[in-house]
Amino acid sequence: MNEYTLRAVGHVESTLTERAAAPRQPDEGAPDAWLVFDDRYVAALDGLLPGTDVLLLTWLDRADRDTLTVHPRGDVSRPLAGVFATRAPDRPNPIGLHLVHILAVAGNRVHVRNLEALDATPILDVKPLLAPDSTQR
Amino acid sequence: MNEYTLRAVGHVESTLTERAAAPRQPDEGAPDAWLVFDDRYVAALDGLLPGTDVLLLTWLDRADRDTLTVHPRGDVSRPLAGVFATRAPDRPNPIGLHLVHILAVAGNRVHVRNLEALDATPILDVKPLLAPDSTQR
Numbered sequence: 001m002n003e004y005t006l007r008a009v010g011h012v013e014s015t016l017t018e019r020a021a022a023p024r025q026p027d028e029g030a031p032d033a034w035l036v037f038d039d040r041y042v043a044a045l046d047g048l049l050p051g052t053d054v055l056l057l058t059w060l061d062r063a064d065r066d067t068l069t070v071h072p073r074g075d076v077s078r079p080l081a082g083v084f085a086t087r088a089p090d091r092p093n094p095i096g097l098h099l100v101h102i103l104a105v106a107g108n109r110v111h112v113r114n115l116e117a118l119d120a121t122p123i124l125d126v127k128p129l130l131a132p133d134s135t136q137r
Numbered sequence: 138m139n140e141y142t143l144r145a146v147g148h149v150e151s152t153l154t155e156r157a158a159a160p161r162q163p164d165e166g167a168p169d170a171w172l173v174f175d176d177r178y179v180a181a182l183d184g185l186l187p188g189t190d191v192l193l194l195t196w197l198d199r200a201d202r203d204t205l206t207v208h209p210r211g212d213v214s215r216p217l218a219g220v221f222a223t224r225a226p227d228r229p230n231p232i233g234l235h236l237v238h239i240l241a242v243a244g245n246r247v248h249v250r251n252l253e254a255l256d257a258t259p260i261l262d263v264k265p266l267l268a269p270d271s272t273q274r
Contacts, residue, residue, distance in 0.1 A: 002144060002145035002259060003142050003143065003144055003145075004142070004143040004145075004196050004198070004259070005140050005141070005142060005143075006140065006141040006142070006143060006230050007139060007140055007229060007230065008139035008140075008141075009229050009230065041205065041221075041229065043205040043206055043219055044205040044206070044219040044220045044221045044228070044229070045219050045221055045222070046206060046217070046218055046219035046222065047218040047219050047221075047222030047223070048219065048221060048222050049222075054221075055234065057230070057232060057234075059141050061141070068178065068180040068181040069180055069181070069183060080183070081183055081184040082180055082181040082182050082183035082184050082185065083181045084178075084181045084182055084184075084185060084191075084262070084263035084264070085182070085183065085184030085185050085186075085263075085265065086184070086265065087264055087265055091181070091262060092144060092146050092178065092181070092262070093143050093144065093146065093194070093261045093262050095194060095232065095261065095262055097192065097194075097234075097264060097267065099267050122139060122141070124230045124232065125221070125228060125229070125230050125232055126221035126222075127221070127224055127234060128222065128223065128224055130234065130236050
């Protein structure tokens with residue numbers, strides 16, 4: 001009950017292959033990467049433009065879904081916090097949310113800057129930024 | 138293959154009950170609403186603070202998952218666009234992403250301002266804002 005089925009629409013191609021080596025945030029050294037979409041979803045990419053920023057939603061398939069509290073950033077000197085107050089990948093529904101800059105679009109492939117997702121991470125969705133006319137704060 | 142199971146962690150309590158009446162964006166008249174979490178997830182709420190903004194992820198359970206292109210904002214005078222370039226609810230994985238302001242936290246219930254999600258919409262996740270120290274652009 002109250003369960004829903006996600007279907008991957010593509011996957012990440014990246015040089016990042018190990019969770020231990022992955023940066024926690026994209027500004028901490030994440031590499032450029034390719035988003036590779038299944039051919040059946042190419043029509044949904046129409047309108048994605050190089051030079052723009054979008055939100056990428058992924059499925060963090062290596063996360064632990066039973067974790068409810070964590071030490072922020074894995075620092076045990078910091079008190080435990082509920083996962084809904086953190087961006088830890090371990091959480092009941094491990095959906096990754098990434099702000100990415102589109103470098104190029106080529107058929108079913110989208111090249112993006114500084115993506116902290118691991119290679120082969122399933123892609124769920126792409127959305128325009130929230131509130132594009134505001135500062136988003 | 139390439140399917141994943143989401144489990145609702147709670148649901149929205151709102152006066153909005155019909156999709157036709159729902160505003161397309163929260164600044165277009167969305168009411169305040171309650172996020173009601175299942176008791177087993179209360180520990181994950183620890184650290185959510187009134188007066189702060191968070192990202193709410195929902196499952197848009199009344200969406201059409203076979204739609205790949207739409208007229209933006211339902212305006213047929215506008216050319217079709219791929220759903221990944223729009224925020225239309227109809228899309229392969231209809232995950233709703235909402236920027237909400239927390240008004241109050243009371244046990245398993247969180248009161249938020251201006252939420253455009255319909256009553257009974259399943260809740261998937263809550264996350265801090267992207268890049269809290271930047272303008273997010």
